[in-house]
Amino acid sequence: MNKNADRQRSSTAGVAREAAPDRDQGRYKATSSAAPAYGSASGGRPGARHQAPRRHEPIDPRVVYADLLEDLEERNQGFAWACCPFHDDRRPSLCVNLESGWYKCHSSSCGETGSNIVGFVGRLLGLEYAEARRHLETHYGS
Numbered sequence: 001m002n003k004n005a006d007r008q009r010s011s012t013a014g015v016a017r018e019a020a021p022d023r024d025q026g027r028y029k030a031t032s033s034a035a036p037a038y039g040s041a042s043g044g045r046p047g048a049r050h051q052a053p054r055r056h057e058p059i060d061p062r063v064v065y066a067d068l069l070e071d072l073e074e075r076n077q078g079f080a081w082a083c084c085p086f087h088d089d090r091r092p093s094l095c096v097n098l099e100s101g102w103y104k105c106h107s108s109s110c111g112e113t114g115s116n117i118v119g120f121v122g123r124l125l126g127l128e129y130a131e132a133r134r135h136l137e138t139h140y141g142s
């Protein structure tokens with residue numbers, strides 16, 4: 001019953017451990033990449049830079065598309081459809097890949113397409129690539 005309370009206590013203990021810097025440094029082994037929860041609390045910790053985590057694609061396209069496309073519906077594995085925001089669409093003609101961020105509108109009058117979520121957001125919000133990337137990191141980054 002008190003599992004949640006226990007969890008909270010152990011994460012608090014983790015924070016307390018960080019407060020003892022010298023003792024911790026020696027045992028700083030490479031954090032396994034299979035620990036996604038780890039990064040969520042790192043706001044701007046100075047020590048975090050040394051770790052150089054894999055920053056290939058920090059944004060999860062699935063999260064962004066689900067947020068921006070209200071009628072998003074996953075059909076095949078990894079692929080979802082929604083009404084295209086780039087033209088007046090009544091039936092879902094926009095196909096997106098929830099893993100890579102690739103998107104393509106199948107309407108012949110539109111045909112909007114791109115290879116990643118940054119391009120999509122840039123197009124949607126009228127932002128430059130770098131701006132769109134920053135927007136994504138601000139709103140959807142971990």
Ligand SMILES: [Zn+2]
Pocket residue numbers: 084085086087089093094105106107110111112
């Ligand atoms: Zn379209």
